[in-house]
Amino acid sequence: MRRGLTLRLFLWPTVALVGYLALASMPGLWAALLHALFPGEARVLYQQASMFELIGRTLELVAISSVLSVVVGVSLGMFVTHRAGADFHDVVVDLTNLGQTFPPVAVFTLAVPLLGFGVRPTVLALTLYGVLPVLQNTVAGMQALPGAIVESAAGMGMSPWQSLWRVELPLASPVILAGIRVSVVINVATSTIGAIAGAGGLGAPIISGLVNADPAVTLQGALLVGALALILDAYLGAVEKGVARSVGIKEPQKARS
Amino acid sequence: MITFEHVTKHYEGATRPAVDDLTLEIPEGGTVVLIGPSGCGKSTTLRMVNRLIEPDSGTVAEDGRDVADFPPEQLRRHIGYAIQGVGLFPHFTVAENIGVVPRLLGWDAARISARVAELLELVGLDSTTYAEKYPDELSGGEAQRVGVARALAADPPVLLMDEPFGAVDPLTRERLQAEFVAIQARLKKTVVFVTHDIDEAVKLGDRIAIMREGRLVQYDTPERVLAYPADDFVAGFVGAERALKRLSLAPISEALDPADGAAVVGATVPLDSSLRTALARIIEYGVPVVGVTDETGAVVGSVSIESIVERFKRPLA
Numbered sequence: 160m161r162r163g164l165t166l167r168l169f170l171w172p173t174v175a176l177v178g179y180l181a182l183a184s185m186p187g188l189w190a191a192l193l194h195a196l197f198p199g200e201a202r203v204l205y206q207q208a209s210m211f212e213l214i215g216r217t218l219e220l221v222a223i224s225s226v227l228s229v230v231v232g233v234s235l236g237m238f239v240t241h242r243a244g245a246d247f248h249d250v251v252v253d254l255t256n257l258g259q260t261f262p263p264v265a266v267f268t269l270a271v272p273l274l275g276f277g278v279r280p281t282v283l284a285l286t287l288y289g290v291l292p293v294l295q296n297t298v299a300g301m302q303a304l305p306g307a308i309v310e311s312a313a314g315m316g317m318s319p320w321q322s323l324w325r326v327e328l329p330l331a332s333p334v335i336l337a338g339i340r341v342s343v344v345i346n347v348a349t350s351t352i353g354a355i356a357g358a359g360g361l362g363a364p365i366i367s368g369l370v371n372a373d374p375a376v377t378l379q380g381a382l383l384v385g386a387l388a389l390i391l392d393a394y395l396g397a398v399e400k401g402v403a404r405s406v407g408i409k410e411p412q413k414a415r416s
Numbered sequence: 417m418i419t420f421e422h423v424t425k426h427y428e429g430a431t432r433p434a435v436d437d438l439t440l441e442i443p444e445g446g447t448v449v450l451i452g453p454s455g456c457g458k459s460t461t462l463r464m465v466n467r468l469i470e471p472d473s474g475t476v477a478e479d480g481r482d483v484a485d486f487p488p489e490q491l492r493r494h495i496g497y498a499i500q501g502v503g504l505f506p507h508f509t510v511a512e513n514i515g516v517v518p519r520l521l522g523w524d525a526a527r528i529s530a531r532v533a534e535l536l537e538l539v540g541l542d543s544t545t546y547a548e549k550y551p552d553e554l555s556g557g558e559a560q561r562v563g564v565a566r567a568l569a570a571d572p573p574v575l576l577m578d579e580p581f582g583a584v585d586p587l588t589r590e591r592l593q594a595e596f597v598a599i600q601a602r603l604k605k606t607v608v609f610v611t612h613d614i615d616e617a618v619k620l621g622d623r624i625a626i627m628r629e630g631r632l633v634q635y636d637t638p639e640r641v642l643a644y645p646a647d648d649f650v651a652g653f654v655g656a657e658r659a660l661k662r663l664s665l666a667p668i669s670e671a672l673d674p675a676d677g678a679a680v681v682g683a684t685v686p687l688d689s690s691l692r693t694a695l696a697r698i699i700e701y702g703v704p705v706v707g708v709t710d711e712t713g714a715v716v717g718s719v720s721i722e723s724i725v726e727r728f729k730r731p732l733a
Contacts, residue, residue, distance in 0.1 A: 161550055305503075307499055307500070307503035308503050308504075308505060308506075310468065310499065310503060311497070311499060311503030311504075311505070312505075313468060313492070314466060314468055314492055314497035314499070314503075314576075315492060315493070315497060315516050315517050315520070315566075316488075316489045316490070316491075316492035316493035316494075316517060316520055317489070317516075317520065318489050321520070326505055329507050330505075330506065330507060405507065406506065406507035407506035407507050407550055407551070407552050
């Protein structure tokens with residue numbers, strides 16, 4: 160028998176998440192610690208929103224943009240690795256490379272006049288930024304499928320869609336999930352820049368601290384973002400491991416980015 | 417019956433056609449082995465039967481109907497397919513792997529699981545032990561057996577096998593070949609079998625089609641291919657020991673003499689073995705004649721070195 164996704168895999172990420180949320184519910188503790196670190200500073204905590212509100216907004220930005228990145232990245236990856244889209248492989252990969260080299264700040268600058276301030280330009284920038292790792296790993300995962308298996312699927316009379324859903328996607332999923340994990344973690348960090356465009360979230364204390372010369376406030380935001388990225392990474396790593404086990408791959412593949 | 421009529425396939429960028437004006441008839445209920453060196457077009461030929469590859473010109477027909485008239489998916493669900501490296505799906509259990517085609521055909525769960533159990537027994541695997549295993553828990557030989565069971569799942573009249581025993585050790589391969597012969601004797605499928613191993617071809621084929629550079633060089637029974645190779649290429653391909661290979665094809669009965677009192681005690685061979693075994697026994701005991709025993713152990717005749725030589729002087733039909 161084979162164990163797949165088990166609750167046990169999520170034990171430690173959940174412990175970390177509970178600890179994280181518990182700490183976020185204690186502004187008094189933060190104030191005391193940051194005062195001890197920065198004795199001269201009058202303002203050590205971001206006042207305009209609670210830590211829960213900041214975390215919630217960041218998760219919202221990351222969730223929307225990651226879902227979009229995954230949908231775009233996985234579909235494009237499947238398209239260019241199959242017969243119909245093979246001709247577009249190089250173009251698509253070049254374009255997504257460009258999407259990632261294009262600085263998110265520049266995306267804001269160009270998108271704000273069209274989309275206004277706030278969440279929308281941020282989601283656009285994060286989505287473009289996050290597509291590449293998903294696409295790359297989808298392509299890598301599809302290309303790494305053993306030829307005998309794909310040929311068997313066709314030879315037994317599966318339609319291209321049946322082969323994709325029942326055989327190719329499940330078997331490539333650990334590699335694709337590794338790409339999704341990289342994409343989400345990048346997006347958590349990059350989402351802080353969204354504060355410039357007025358999207359709020361954990362970038363707000365970082366930018367605010369920067370603008371007002373309050374290093375303690377910046378540190379508050381940075382710690383919260385860093386820890387959140389680690390926790391999401393741990394959760395997605397657990398999913399990846401469970402899925403890899405359930406499709407019969409012993410070691411999850413290393414992410415490529 | 418599968419017929420190829422003037423079939424040509426030229427891959428883009430290749431200097432010569434992979435399959436060049438091939439005309440071939442594969443009789444119903446027989447095993448035809450396609451054999452030849454790498455690049456001779458044998459696998460391409462096989463894949464044109466289930467339309468994994470489409471010919472550039474000519475027709476491939478099953479029972480008189482052009483395969484191009486069937487939708488490929490429907491066609492393939494009625495043609496068993498087993499390939500080298502097996503191609504078992506690693507995320508499916510053995511039972512799920514065998515049940516792929518029946519599921520595609522819409523069988524209900526009870527019928528599928530009954531069929532899976534039946535097939536596992538057919539290929540010599542205990543169904544309660546193996547049904548829920550995953551491919552990575554199987555040995556090479558077990559995986560090949562499951563591959564054959566999967567190809568047989570929907571009881572297709574035609575079976576395509578592309579070096580299905582290519583990836584296992586020689587001992588396991590021999591056992592799988594013997595089992596295949598026994599299964600085929602019962603099921604009488606129309607089998608197209610690709611290999612590059614002449615011994616396998618001789619053992620399994622009712623007829624052998626030898627290909628070279630996309631062309632059919634010789635198409636004949638194993639015995640005639642060994643006795644009368646069409647040209648130097650075939651002679652070289654079947655090897656210098658082709659006479660010994662013929663011996664292993666010939667049953668004892670073809671050189672049986674009356675019981676000979678001079679036969680050395682103990683120097684006997686069973687009636688159902690081949691002349692190759694008889695010759696081995698003759699050499700082993702250093703005698704000119706060995707006794708032949710039936711299943712009860714009683715001596716029913718003898719085989720001598722002269723009778724073996726005489727047997728091979730006779731021209732083949």
